[in-house]
Amino acid sequence: MKPKLLENTPRCNLAFTPTPFQKLENISRDLQCTLYCKRDDLTGFAFGGNKVRKMEYLIADAIDKQADTIITSGAYQSNFCRIAAAAGAYTGLDVHLILGGNKEPQLTGNFLLTNHLGASIHKVKSDEWRDWENERKSLAEKLRAQGRTVYEIPIGGSVPLGALSYVAAFYELLDDFEQIDASPTHILFASSSGGTHAGLLIGKWLTGWKGKIIGIGAAKSGGTLSEEIKNIANETAALFGIGINPGDIIVNDAYIGEGYGIPTKECEEAIQYFAQKEGIFLDRVYSGKAAAAVRDCISSDHINRKDDIVFIHTGGNVELFA
Numbered sequence: 001m002k003p004k005l006l007e008n009t010p011r012c013n014l015a016f017t018p019t020p021f022q023k024l025e026n027i028s029r030d031l032q033c034t035l036y037c038k039r040d041d042l043t044g045f046a047f048g049g050n051k052v053r054k055m056e057y058l059i060a061d062a063i064d065k066q067a068d069t070i071i072t073s074g075a076y077q078s079n080f081c082r083i084a085a086a087a088g089a090y091t092g093l094d095v096h097l098i099l100g101g102n103k104e105p106q107l108t109g110n111f112l113l114t115n116h117l118g119a120s121i122h123k124v125k126s127d128e129w130r131d132w133e134n135e136r137k138s139l140a141e142k143l144r145a146q147g148r149t150v151y152e153i154p155i156g157g158s159v160p161l162g163a164l165s166y167v168a169a170f171y172e173l174l175d176d177f178e179q180i181d182a183s184p185t186h187i188l189f190a191s192s193s194g195g196t197h198a199g200l201l202i203g204k205w206l207t208g209w210k211g212k213i214i215g216i217g218a219a220k221s222g223g224t225l226s227e228e229i230k231n232i233a234n235e236t237a238a239l240f241g242i243g244i245n246p247g248d249i250i251v252n253d254a255y256i257g258e259g260y261g262i263p264t265k266e267c268e269e270a271i272q273y274f275a276q277k278e279g280i281f282l283d284r285v286y287s288g289k290a291a292a293a294v295r296d297c298i299s300s301d302h303i304n305r306k307d308d309i310v311f312i313h314t315g316g317n318v319e320l321f322a
């Protein structure tokens with residue numbers, strides 16, 4: 001049974017859920033495996049992706065706290081900032097975005113969409129996430145001094161409320177499995193600020209699901225990301241009154257390449273492979289790298305081909321137009 005907390009926590013309806021759950025027939029045939037895809041790229045709102053699920057809880061909390069302004073930060077091509085800008089506009093809140101990067105941005109992809117959404121954009125000439133977050137905090141202080149009621153959202157919405165959305169998504173996945181009588185043993189997806197990963201793990205611990213939840217790192221080293229996931233998981237688990245099992249936190253950082261947002265050859269190949277085999281578009285920052293990992297782990301028998309495997313497509317393909 002689903003925990004009451006999921007039903008009782010305010011949520012603003014933005015996403016089209018349940019998202020489709022499909023068997024990737026051509027890829028399964030090609031790799032001689034059974035690969036399913038959870039299409040969280042199709043959450044719909046403002047071009048969709050995993051961040052829509054998180055934003056449902058965060059924007060509801062902002063409204064609950066009578067905020068008139070939300071602030072968050074990210075890279076110019078941030079999917080989360082696109083969704084924050086859209087959710088704020090949709091619910092009538094002012095949105096301030098701290099967007100960072102050393103290079104002057106071009107009006108393409110997510111940055112183009114974010115501009116269409118009317119958010120106030122504050123540029124920071126730095127690639128460091130810490131600088132963007134510091135800027136967010138000082139802007140929040142300034143706006144509060146002007147009498148605004150500000151709701152701050154850390155990078156990627158990876159706070160317990162954001163993670164809660166992926167606890168709910170985990171229950172949705174179990175329903176998907178049941179409907180087609182599948183028994184997957186591995187769930188893989190792109191992991192970066194850790195909220196998606198933490199939420200799925202809480203779902204595993206709440207339900208006693210036996211499979212493995214494997215985050216494919218898109219930005220940080222496995223050690224750093226695991227530690228962050230542990231912290232978010234701890235805070236989120238406390239809401240449910242359960243403990244966590246750090247041994248279940250699995251991060252594979254072997255597919256990042258030179259760094260965050262820098263495409264790898266394997267990622268580019270995975271993008272073409274998924275497009276040509278299934279008509280599914282991935283992105284070069286997150287889902288393409290995760291798909292490269294899925295393909296490689298199956299091809300190299302790192303994951304047993306006899307096991308049913310789930311790839312969560314977390315979206316982000318707007319980036320292909322960047």
Ligand SMILES: Cc1ncc(COP(=O)(O)O)c(C=O)c1O
Nearest residue numbers: 192193194195196286314315316
């Ligand atoms: C498309 C996409 N996939 C995956 C992720 C990773 O999600 P999380 O930040 O919850 O780890 C992100 C985060 O920005 C994303 O935009």
